[in-house]
Amino acid sequence: MPRIDGDMSDWEIVPEDYIYGTDLLNDTEDGMGTDIPPEDLDVKVTIGWVKGMSRIYFKYEAYDDFWDFERFNPKGYLNDIFELVVDGDLSGGPFIKNPMYDQDELKWDPQTDAYIENHLNFSGVHAQNYHIYTPPVNNAWVLVWGSQPWISEFPRANYAYDFDFEHGESGTLQLEGWITPYDYAPHDGPQRAIESKLWENKVIGLSWSILDFDGGDRDGHVNLAHTVRMVSNASYLCSFKLMPLEDQFLEPIKAAWTYKVIDEEKGIVAFKDESVGKIDQWTWDFGNGDSSLVQDPIYRFEDKNVRTVITLEVKGPDGSSKRTRYWEVMIR
CATH class of the missing domain: 2.60.40.1190 (Immunoglobulin-like)
Structure with missing residues (x-):
C-alpha cells in the first residue's frame, strides 16, 4: 500500500x-x-x-x-x-x-x-x-x-x-x-x-x-x-x-476464508477457503465442538443467536497457518 x-x-x-x-x-x-x-x-x-x-x-x-x-x-x-x-x-x-x-x-x-x-x-x-x-x-x-x-x-x-x-x-x-x-x-x-x-x-x-x-x-x-x-x-x-499480488509479495502460506449464509431459517452457511500457498490439509473448527476437513464446507448450525468463533487451519509443505474470526457468522 x-x-x-x-x-x-x-x-x-x-x-x-x-x-x-x-x-x-x-x-x-x-x-x-x-x-x-x-x-x-x-x-x-x-x-x-x-x-x-x-x-x-x-x-x-x-x-x-x-x-x-x-x-x-x-x-x-x-x-x-x-x-x-x-x-x-x-x-x-x-x-x-x-x-x-x-x-x-x-x-x-x-x-x-x-x-x-x-x-x-x-x-x-x-x-x-x-x-x-x-x-x-x-x-x-x-x-x-x-x-x-x-x-x-x-x-x-x-x-x-x-x-x-x-x-x-x-x-x-x-x-x-x-x-x-x-x-x-x-x-x-x-x-x-x-x-x-x-x-x-x-x-x-x-x-x-x-x-x-x-x-x-x-x-x-x-x-x-x-x-x-x-x-x-x-x-x-x-x-x-484487478490483479492479485505477484508471487514475490505473497506469504508462503496464509489461512484466509469467507462465508455466505445460504439459508438463515435452517442455519446453513457455506464457507469458502481463500488461503494462499501450497495447501494439502484444511481443518475447520466451528466453535461448538464440530469440525470439518473439507476445503469448502457447507455447515448447518443447530443453535441460533450465538456468537460463533470459527477457525480455519491450513497445512502444506511450507508450514501451517490459522485464521480465526470472532462473532462474524451470525445466525438469527
Missing part, C-alpha cells in the same frame, strides 16, 4: 509492464492521434488497488513543456488537468447528461455548466469523473464533474504532489493518490452512498485523459480510451482487471 505523502519511492516496486505510457494515448479531439511528441507531453500512469479496501490508487508522472496553472476561469477549465474516470461496477452508459431528460424543460446553471435537475439526479451518480488540477496552485485539488463534491474529501480520497517548476516553465510533475469508486453516489452526501466492492480479478471501467494548456487555447486533449466520450459515458471506458 503506497503512502500518500509526495515521496514516490514506494511505487518503485511496481514492474514496468504495469505502467501506461504516452504511446497508449490518442488525441482524438485535437487531431494529433497517437503522434504525441514526448518533448511536448510525456505521461506515465500506474494504477493499483489493495485487497479488502474500496480504493483505486494512482500515480501520475508527466513531463510538460509548458505547465499552465495560474490563469483564472470561472468554470475551472483553464488549467492543466489529469482527468480520471471510474465505473466501479462496470454498469456502463451515460453518467453526466441523462438522455431520458427533456433538456428543453430543464433549468441551466451557468456555475456548474449543467442542467440543474440533470446535475443533481444523474451526474456522477453511477460513475465518477475527477478533473485533477496539475498542479492545484491557488485551487482545489480536483473539480468533481458531478453532483457529489464530497467524494473528493478525505477519507474518501487523498492526494500528494511533487514538482519544482513555476507557471509557464517545463518540468516533470508527480502526483499520487487514491479515490473511492461508488456504485451509487447521491448528491446529498455519503450517508446513502454505496461503495463499489473490489476483489481479485474483478473487471472495472477506468480511463483517463490529459487536458494540456500552453498559455492560451488548449494544446491537446489526449486520452487512454481513444475517444473523448469516455469523460461522460462509462461504456467507452477501458476494462481493467
Whole structure:
C-alpha cells in the first residue's frame, strides 16, 4: 500500500509492464492521434488497488513543456488537468447528461455548466469523473464533474504532489493518490452512498485523459480510451482487471476464508477457503465442538443467536497457518 505523502519511492516496486505510457494515448479531439511528441507531453500512469479496501490508487508522472496553472476561469477549465474516470461496477452508459431528460424543460446553471435537475439526479451518480488540477496552485485539488463534491474529501480520497517548476516553465510533475469508486453516489452526501466492492480479478471501467494548456487555447486533449466520450459515458471506458499480488509479495502460506449464509431459517452457511500457498490439509473448527476437513464446507448450525468463533487451519509443505474470526457468522 503506497503512502500518500509526495515521496514516490514506494511505487518503485511496481514492474514496468504495469505502467501506461504516452504511446497508449490518442488525441482524438485535437487531431494529433497517437503522434504525441514526448518533448511536448510525456505521461506515465500506474494504477493499483489493495485487497479488502474500496480504493483505486494512482500515480501520475508527466513531463510538460509548458505547465499552465495560474490563469483564472470561472468554470475551472483553464488549467492543466489529469482527468480520471471510474465505473466501479462496470454498469456502463451515460453518467453526466441523462438522455431520458427533456433538456428543453430543464433549468441551466451557468456555475456548474449543467442542467440543474440533470446535475443533481444523474451526474456522477453511477460513475465518477475527477478533473485533477496539475498542479492545484491557488485551487482545489480536483473539480468533481458531478453532483457529489464530497467524494473528493478525505477519507474518501487523498492526494500528494511533487514538482519544482513555476507557471509557464517545463518540468516533470508527480502526483499520487487514491479515490473511492461508488456504485451509487447521491448528491446529498455519503450517508446513502454505496461503495463499489473490489476483489481479485474483478473487471472495472477506468480511463483517463490529459487536458494540456500552453498559455492560451488548449494544446491537446489526449486520452487512454481513444475517444473523448469516455469523460461522460462509462461504456467507452477501458476494462481493467484487478490483479492479485505477484508471487514475490505473497506469504508462503496464509489461512484466509469467507462465508455466505445460504439459508438463515435452517442455519446453513457455506464457507469458502481463500488461503494462499501450497495447501494439502484444511481443518475447520466451528466453535461448538464440530469440525470439518473439507476445503469448502457447507455447515448447518443447530443453535441460533450465538456468537460463533470459527477457525480455519491450513497445512502444506511450507508450514501451517490459522485464521480465526470472532462473532462474524451470525445466525438469527
